[in-house]
Structure formats: C-alpha cells, structure tokens
Amino acid sequence: METPNGTTLVARPGALAELTAVADDIGASRVLVVAGGACGPIANRVIGLLGPRALGRFCDTVAHVPARSVNLAVASAQEVHADAVLTVGGGSTTGFGKIIALALRIPLIAVPTTFAGAEMTSRYLVTTGEGKESGISPRVLPRMVLHDPDLTVGLPPRVIASSGMTAVASCLTALGTDSGPEVASLATTGLALLWSSLPALVRDPSDPALLTQALRGAALAGRVLELTGPGLVQLVAEELGAALGADHGAALGCLTRQSLHIEVGGGRRALQELGRRDDPPDVLFGEFLQRLNLPLRLAEVCRVETPSQWVRRAAVRSRISPRAGARELSLLLESA
Numbered sequence: 001m002e003t004p005n006g007t008t009l010v011a012r013p014g015a016l017a018e019l020t021a022v023a024d025d026i027g028a029s030r031v032l033v034v035a036g037g038a039c040g041p042i043a044n045r046v047i048g049l050l051g052p053r054a055l056g057r058f059c060d061t062v063a064h065v066p067a068r069s070v071n072l073a074v075a076s077a078q079e080v081h082a083d084a085v086l087t088v089g090g091g092s093t094t095g096f097g098k099i100i101a102l103a104l105r106i107p108l109i110a111v112p113t114t115f116a117g118a119e120m121t122s123r124y125l126v127t128t129g130e131g132k133e134s135g136i137s138p139r140v141l142p143r144m145v146l147h148d149p150d151l152t153v154g155l156p157p158r159v160i161a162s163s164g165m166t167a168v169a170s171c172l173t174a175l176g177t178d179s180g181p182e183v184a185s186l187a188t189t190g191l192a193l194l195w196s197s198l199p200a201l202v203r204d205p206s207d208p209a210l211l212t213q214a215l216r217g218a219a220l221a222g223r224v225l226e227l228t229g230p231g232l233v234q235l236v237a238e239e240l241g242a243a244l245g246a247d248h249g250a251a252l253g254c255l256t257r258q259s260l261h262i263e264v265g266g267g268r269r270a271l272q273e274l275g276r277r278d279d280p281p282d283v284l285f286g287e288f289l290q291r292l293n294l295p296l297r298l299a300e301v302c303r304v305e306t307p308s309q310w311v312r313r314a315a316v317r318s319r320i321s322p323r324a325g326a327r328e329l330s331l332l333l334e335s336a
Contacts, residue, residue, distance in 0.1 A: 011147035028084035036089030065095040091116035098140035110142040114163035120222025149211035161292035162249030167221035173231035190220030199291035246302035
C-alpha cells in the first residue's frame with residue numbers, strides 16, 4: 001500500500017519475506033544494514049535474505065541519535081559505497097538510517113520492531129552539544145516500510161510501553177489542534193488502536209492480533225505526526241532526552257499527563273470517549289500509564305536539577321520558542 005507521502009507500506013505477518021522484491025523495486029544492490037543491538041537475530045535474517053546485496057551491518061546505534069555516533073554510521077555507508085540503507089529496530093535506529101539517507105542521498109528501507117511510528121515521517125533528529133536539532137526532508141522518508149508483527153513477538157514490555165507512548169502522544173497532540181477532519185479521523189483511530197492494544201501487550205507480548213493492531217496504530221500516529229508536526233510536549237521530551245538521556249516515551253507520558261491537567265495540549269474529549277466520561281482526562285491518562293507500568297512523575301524518569309535554569313535555556317531554543325515561553329514551560333514541568 002502506498003501512503004499519501006509516497007512511502008510504500010507492506011503490513012502483514014511475514015512481510016519480511018518480501019525484502020528481496022523490495023530491494024529489486026528500488027534498485028538496491030549495495031545495502032548497509034543498520035540494526036540495534038537487540039535486533040541481531042532479525043538483522044542476520046535480513047542479511048541472509050539480501051544475500052550478496054548486503055555489504056555489512058552497522059550495530060552501534062545509540063538512543064537520541066548523537067551526532068558523533070551517526071557520523072560514524074554515515075562514514076560506514078560511504079566506505080562500502082552503499083546505494084541503500086536498511087534499518088531494523090526502534091525509533092533511534094530508524095533515526096540513524098534517516099541521517100545516512102539524507103547525507104548520502106540514497107533510499108531508505110525501514111523494518112521497525114517497535115511502535116513509535118517514526119518510520120512514517122520526513123522528520124529527523126540529531127543530538128548535538130546544543131541539544132536536539134531537527135529538520136524535515138523528503139529524502140529521509142523511507143521508500144519502503146515493512147510492518148511485520150512476527151518481528152515484534154516477545155518485545156520487552158518496557159519497550160512496548162515506551163515506544164507506544166511516542167505514538168499515543170502524536171495522536172493526542174493532533175487532536176488538540178485545529179488540523180481538519182482528516183487528521184482528526186486518523187488520530188482518533190490510531191489512539192483507539194493503541195489505547196486498547198498496548199496495555200494488553202504489556203501483559204502478553206506475543207498476541208499476534210494485538211501486535212498487528214499496535215503496528216497499525218503506530219503507522220497512523222506516524223502519518224498524523226507527518227501532517228501536523230510535533231507539539232510542545234514532544235519538543236520538551238526531546239530536549240530532556242538530549243540533555244539528560246531521559247527515556248523519550250516515559251518522559252512523554254509524564255509530560256502529556258501534566259499537559260492534560262493544566263490544559264496545555266489536547267485530546268481531552270478523545271480520552272473521555274475512550275474512558276469514563278465523568279473522570280478528568282489527566283486521571284484517565286494516569287491510569288493508562290499505570291497499566292503500561294510507566295511512571296507518573298518526571299522525577300522517576302530524569303532529574304532536572306535546576307528547573308528554572310533549564311526552562312530559561314529551553315525557552316530560547318529556536319525549536320521551542322515559537323510554541324511556548326518560560327511560563328508555559330514552567331507550568332508543564334512544575335508537577336510533571
């Protein structure tokens with residue numbers, strides 16, 4: 001299926017078996033495989049399927065895509081004269097592939113094994129000494145995405161929860177904006193799929209129907225993020241990850257709960273549709289976090305030693321300043 005942004009999405013059990021045909025379709029003959037450390041067995045399958053097309057594997061991916069590490073990945077692709085890059089793993093691994101594709105102007109094939117939805121966007125991120133730097137380019141959109149639920153069987157519950165929260169936040173952010181009926185429909189459907197599947201997967205990470213449902217929800221969340229861009233809670237979580245190494249999904253969960261409490265952001269009505277209509281949305285969302293075994297308070301994820309100083313620093317960042325000033329950031333962090 002081709003999505004509106006031109007990415008071809010193959011979503012079904014056993015989709016990985018189509019990899020040879022995918023490589024043929026995009027004319028890839030020299031492929032660098034980029035895989036997270038936990039995805040070694042899947043990467044070995046990918047290399048076996050690609051055969052002589054596979055030139056090797058870069059496995060030193062790091063959370064938050066630090067500039068120094070991703071530069072090494074780009075150099076590895078240059079060294080083998082790669083004409084395509086294929087990623088196997090979560091959002092950070094996809095992020096490495098995006099930078100390689102951008103720098104070398106080669107196509108990207110994404111095989112995600114988590115539920116973040118990053119593979120459906122033209123947005124890329126790199127962590128530098130200044131914090132998170134981001135950009136948008138059609139060059140980082142994967143030409144092909146393979147959503148194979150078989151590859152997510154037995155995923156650690158914490159990874160399910162954290163990556164899925166990234167997708168949930170994309171849906172909630174979009175529902176809090178005036179982005180039109182198409183976005184609202186995508187976000188509402190994606191949120192409902194994730195809301196019902198993620199807690200069940202945390203309990204049983206091997207249910208094929210639930211894995212398929214979560215991947216579909218993540219794909220819709222990625223499309224929503226592509227159409228609307230990130231919201232304040234996403235930008236703040238990215239800065240916390242860059243500065244303090246905070247788990248992105250866990251930080252997003254805490255910040256989203258606080259945003260619902262102080263009415264920064266949106267999705268309040270959608271949450272009440274999914275839960276008990278009479279309960280405050282931040283309470284419903286807090287219960288959802290508990291079902292995912294994610295923390296409710298930001299202090300459990302990372303420690304902001306000097307909140308006022310951090311707020312002043314974040315408020316002048318060009319990525320954040322158009323969205324919020326020091327007061328809004330203080331409210332968001334105050335009780336998160």
